[in-house]
Amino acid sequence: MHLIHESIAMIEPYLRHYGLPALFVIVYLESLGAPLPGESGVICAALLASAGQLPIEGVFLAVAAGAILGDNTGYLIGRYGGRGIIERYGRYIGLNQQRREWIEGLYARRGAAVVVGARFVVILRQLNGIVAGMMAMRWKPFVMANIAGAILWTAVWTSVPFIFGDFFASHFHDILK
Numbered sequence: 001m002h003l004i005h006e007s008i009a010m011i012e013p014y015l016r017h018y019g020l021p022a023l024f025v026i027v028y029l030e031s032l033g034a035p036l037p038g039e040s041g042v043i044c045a046a047l048l049a050s051a052g053q054l055p056i057e058g059v060f061l062a063v064a065a066g067a068i069l070g071d072n073t074g075y076l077i078g079r080y081g082g083r084g085i086i087e088r089y090g091r092y093i094g095l096n097q098q099r100r101e102w103i104e105g106l107y108a109r110r111g112a113a114v115v116v117g118a119r120f121v122v123i124l125r126q127l128n129g130i131v132a133g134m135m136a137m138r139w140k141p142f143v144m145a146n147i148a149g150a151i152l153w154t155a156v157w158t159s160v161p162f163i164f165g166d167f168f169a170s171h172f173h174d175i176l177k
Contacts, residue, residue: 007040008047015045019054024062031070031150032077033126038066042157049158050165060158067119067150071129075142078133086134100135107135112145119149120156 014022023045030038042063049056086095107114115132118124128149132142 007037008044011037011041011044012048015041015048015054020045020058020062023059024066027063027066028070028073030126031067031129032074033130035126038125039122039157042154043161046158046161047165050162056158056162059162060154063158064150064154067154068147071115071146071150072143074127074129075133075137075139075146078130079136079139080133082130082134083136103131104135107132107137111135111137112141112148115142115145116149116152119153125153 011026014026023041026036026041027038030036042059045054045059045063046056048054049059086100090096090100111132115128115137118128129142129146
């Protein structure tokens with residue numbers, strides 16, 4: 001809880017000052033692969049919405065759009081640039097030919113489930129689009145799974161803090177004044 005508290009405290013001034021565009025950028029960059037606290041940003045924005053400081057509809061749209069577009073940008077990077085990098089340097093991080101083939105097979109068989117599920121796991125969320133592109137997952141199934149995963153993830157992380165805003169506000173009262 002301490003890490004989430006610190007992340008929310010760090011993001012809150014940006015959300016108050018720049019609003020929904022800042023939220024979109026944070027989620028977009030996290031979905032593209034940047035190590036940013038996107039989930040904490042979503043929670044903070046939903047809490048601000050529950051206090052009437054941001055429109056919850058705008059929060060939902062900014063988060064969903066950032067997640068979908070960020071993953072798609074990552075997919076393009078992985079598809080058109082990542083393959084060569086993995087083939088050249090993958091052995092340095094333990095990604096040998098056998099492991100690459102296993103991951104490719106996983107994406108070929110269960111790519112949609114991997115893309116939806118990865119949205120809910122830190123680190124996998126950041127690498128989701130890039131890896132799907134590098135593993136040559138077909139674009140149409142990727143896009144459909146990406147949209148479904150992003151909407152589910154957005155719904156969970158915007159609705160729970162928004163609905164239970166009073167409960168969360170008591171834990172973050174020093175931040176969300």
